[in-house]
Amino acid sequence: MKFGYFDDAAKEYVITTPKTPLPWINYLGTNDFFSLISNTAGGYSFYKDAKLLRLTRFRYNNVPGDSNGKYYYIKDGNTVWNPGWMPTKTDLDSYECRHGIGYSKWNSSKNGVSASVLAFVPTDDTCEINQLKLTNNTDSVKELKLFSYVEWCLWNAADDMQNFQRNFSTGEVEVIDSTIYHKTEYRERRNHYAIYHVNAKIDGFDTQRENFLGAYRDNHDPEVVFDKGACTGSIAHGWSPVAVHEITVKLEPGETKSYVFILGYCENPDNDKWESKNVVNKKPAKALISKYQTDADVDKAFAKLKEYWDNLLSIYTLESSNDKVNRMVNIWNQYQCMVTFNMSRSASYYESGIGRGMGFRDSNQDLLGFVHLIPERARERIIDIASTQFENGSAYHQYQPLTKRGNSDIGSGFNDDPLWLIAGTSAYVRETGDVSILKEIVPYDNDMSVATTLMEHLKRSFDFTVNNKGPHKLPLIGRADWNDCLNLNCFSEHPGESFQCFGPSEGPVAESVFIAGMFVKYGEEYAQLAELLGDTAEAERARKEVKIMYDTVLEAGWDGDWFVRAYDAYSNKIGSKECEEGKIFIESNGFCSLAGIGVKEGLAEKALDSVKKYLDCKYGVMILQPAYTVYHLELGEISSYPPGYKENAGIFCHNNPWVSIAETVIGRGDRAFEIYKKTCPAYTEEISEIHKTEPYVYCQMVAGNDAYIPGEGKNSWLTGTAAWTFVNISQYILGVYPTHKGLSVDPCVPSDFGDFKVTRKFRGATYEISVKTNGSQKGVKKLIVDGQEVEGTVIPFVEGKKEYKVEVVM
């Protein structure tokens, strides 16, 4: 069952009912100012950091869900309604929400009045614009009241939810004309404030929540709107500051009136904070407001945003006979890659924005699907991430985006982290050819006095694995590897103890076959970077270590029909026939195979056959089988989840592409694509009532076969699935892969995929690539570049050449 449809020409998903199974959200913002916005206008806004600089308040865990946002109340006689349906939930005569690329739109109507709202964050300013148009479709004059509503968050979103004894006394605002200034804590250590402005004369305002809502009432029935009909002019002193504008709207038959609302973030220099005593310096606010005074201003900014995205989305485009794949590749998958790059795992409807900041491992992987879009930003991110690495090559697991400092609560000891830095950097250099990044001087733990080149950072990443091996000569796992829930050294026994950070992080015994797979893949990529810098001795050393690891995996990491997952702190196997539960895992099988381990020995094929046999289900490939049914102290969080959920036998969408990529490595295009389809939103759209999350983006987890409701998705948007799936479809299935020497084209498609075309912008040139598949799954028979046949699969890169016409015959 569907709750909307894709409008591919407009690059929008059109939601046709507000009653979606879960809030279906979108992200506004490209640089520093961001808003989360749901199909019922819920959500919140922040500047740079969802924890530290939160502008508006949201209530996770509330009933009804999704119950705070940027709301407009339209009062028409005795009827009060909202264009986004929430919070009054008044039945609408028509409703439509269009989530587009960096904007959302509503078209709704009630009793002959239609409202359209366009919400977006302009590319150049730190604000969200809402353009609200009201039209009278009746034959008589309509006298309406319009009320806007946002509830301020007192900046630090964590403190805002906890420290009421203080916070109920700190709130401060100013109101000048149609602008409400939120200036809590500005008198002391802050130099920023927020504004909520409308480009019209207002008839009233409120800034104290209680005055607007009334005691024991809610934003679904504010007293001012329903009973009083007019604002009270309250000025918040403490308690809960809000911003409400009241506007009287008179519409002649057929008339439309338009309003521009600006929710903005403003900063002043420390020595220029005040206009006069306790009166905020409003210069930055006035400058911001003056830019968006008219509909024409808004149209211009909106056109600029569209152009920004059209440019980005022209870097990789696909034309094939498969609409679903086209739409994911050309629009939604790349869009989600941008969002995950911006947010890491910080702010979504499932990540509260106050927990994790940027993840070392997560951000490096997010880069893989983003680097072609804006390589300069990927470059900056790589340097930021590397700056939180330790001198011994290990790394802070997370850092706060605002301070760019490592988070010591969670600390380090996740032994896959270092290798992901090689993955991210290699992807950047292959994309851009910019080796200068490798020579960039980068600190350790933000300490410039011990800074080295980025290449030296990568060496330490590489050597961290070399120097931290266990009894089987496999990499030590530490607190966890990619699977945060495989906590082999923690032995967390009491509720409330962190699964990941409890116990000794440097377990000397527990080992990870998954990290071994990573080492083989990224060790080779490291060797290639060394070669690029002319350091052949280092490349040779690296390849020797890789070879040793390869052999070790075949010796100690092979279980007969698949790859072992790990060894626990007692050196017992995990993910082996010997185990009672958790006999086979996806990660080691996917990653070792995609790294090429066991391919020539025929073992990768065997492992992937086992994955199909034991882990496949209707909705994707499960992370392990059989599920753990009891808590295992020696395994940790993985066995804490009920069977079928999350890391305990859920379908963790992130590593489905690893298996799909591995299938392309051994040339099985049909199977690679079958796996791609199972978790692909454009395909799961049809079962939205089961899947529940947004049908235009990936979610982190889909419940597996053992779950109460198999197929139910959770934790949409912020997942490495976005990047890995884009890598899979664009570089492995469609096969357009950036190498240091140039673009390689080596597709691996299902036999019925048909011919296709890819346009790829790469290092300043445009490649028009046409592929004739001839029913083949893999294997390039002919590569013709500008009429000349070329050996192999790599299109030779010619400096300065602007256009390449490429024909590929399979």
Ligand code: GLC
């Ligand atoms: C979450 C984390 C990611 C981890 C994965 C598996 O998605 O963000 O870092 O690899 O879970 O545990």
Ligand code: GLC
């Ligand atoms: C929990 C989750 C995992 C996530 C981790 C982040 O362990 O199950 O998916 O990566 O928390 O801290």
